Amino acid sequence: MRWSKTFIPTMKENPSDAEIPSHQLMLRAGLIRQLMAGAYSYLPLGWRSVRKAEQIVREEMDRAGAIELFLPALQPIDLFEKTGRKEAFGNVLINFHVQRGDRKVHLALGPTHEEVITDLIGRHLNSYRQLPICVYQIQTKFRNEERPRFGVLRTSEFIMKDAYSFGTSLEQLNTVYDQMYKAYCRIFARCGLTYLPVEAESGPIGGDASHEFMVPANNGEDRIVHCEGCGYAANLERAETGRKAPALATSPAAAALQKVATPNATSIEQVSRMLKCKPEQMIKTLIYKADDKPVAVLIRGDHEANEAKIRRALGAKSLGLADEKTIREVTGAPVGFAGPVGIKCSVIADHDVPPIANAITGANEADAHLTGVNVGRDYQLTTTHDLRMALADDACPKCAGKLKLVHGIEVGHVFKLGTKYSVALAAEFLDEKEQRHPMIMGCYGIGVNRIVASLAETSFDDNGLIWPLSVAPYEVLVIPLNVTEPDTMQLAERFYKELGEAGVDVLLDDRDARAGFKFKDADLIGVPLRLVIGGKGLKEGLVELKWRTDAAPTKVPIVDAIARVREMLVERRAQDASRVPA
């Protein structure tokens, strides 16, 4: 492509709306433009990268045995009513009525396609002999983001690869899951991303039934816990800690239990300010309802409760914060004054609670707290659990190391669904004994735009983007220094033509602009390999080659240039490929 014939609106200055690197650079390099909050146009350069990422995804899905198809973005609302997800999605589901003759039809724009695919497969596959099968598509998804943000990272419309597997057994599910997991590793590695597969919260199926693929980045919305020692990685909701249960002995320094007035102080922050104590001196008492039974959960004041851990510790199916009425019944006080001393329900505590000597907690009485609260004497525990969100420097659950807390961008998710959708939509098969069973499903998503945005977010320098060869919009940028010089231009045209014929993605900067201007643009858009023609070098029969990441160019004789470029590309590709797992 010739620069003068395509559309690459680069910008020297950062648009004021853009704050994070990927957003700024994608705008400045002319990859995207915003249409409205949460919706972006992909300009030629940006679209080429998206398509390259998409193609890598496609190749790896095919390699893993998945079958590509294409489902409608328009979906009848009934499907979502059947699975209960109209409710579950709520506002996120974009849905509307359209007029058809004298009727109104209620439609939704697909936020994902579990319903559609389950309906389709359930209708047409009926026998265990036809299973397992894994199908996928690359489609635009629509989710009404309440708050779109971070440029292209969180939008209301995005391209997603979604795959769905259907099988007759857990073994079949596990096999596909494994294949998908491996395919994902290859995909992100091929895209040149630094990625981390992390254990994710997976609902009632439990175990390791869900992994998210994260790109560590400061601006990532997700928080993940990572142990560099053993490689353990999990998202914050899931992350366990290696803390041990402490002794449940009353502190020898236990002071007298005292009630203090704390009018209107209902939060840890308010109480700590009023009593001039640190939050870590306090016990936060949260009243939950676990399968409709109230339970008091004790967490150290400066810690954050993890509901999934609490649910698992209690062995409960459902868990939610209790309503005001329940709290009054259990504590005899309004919300904000709960404490373990004398509470009328069962109590479980996090490991870090009993070691607090002379703790401060609610007095189960309005406008009052207790000080000098000590385990064993004032409240009883038989054991403790890991009930809070992991923190940096917590012990690793898998080794002797310490956990690190990092932010990440979720680029992929693999998930064992089970039979939720196949039951709701009657996707059943007949086994060899003529018994009906719901199919066992898995789903596997990849945010294609997010691959590109994650690269922009993590691979750049002061001058602009730095693309890996595999996802770069063009592989080689040919820059004739002076397009009005016939010798220069003639050679540039020849290189452009020959590289193109050799299957290289080449961009020719044929603009009549000064050298410095073109170099700045070249760095900004980040094309991996730069070939410069003109000036003194040309008179000596030399041209210059430079990787985007090189400090200085190397001079190559004109006659060798094309061969050298091809060689360099081959070497780089091999180098990149060596980082892709088998």
Add this chain to the structure above:
RNA sequence: CGGGGCGUAGCUCAGCCUGGCUAGAGCGCUUGGUUUGGGACCAAGAGGUCGCAGGUUCAAAUCCUGUCGCCCCGACCA
């Protein structure tokens, strides 16, 4: 949805507090010339319903009210 910020030329912004001639700058754009290896220089231009609506006033980019849009923090995100 709660909190905060911002809407003036294609982009970045000044002017607004304290109302007053024809609304400014830099970059970009057009034309001509000089330049030509890291975002050149000179000259001449084009480009603005000051987000929109209403109000106050002799007079509104500026003050008031409403509204729309965008950004950030939080809540939410099978």
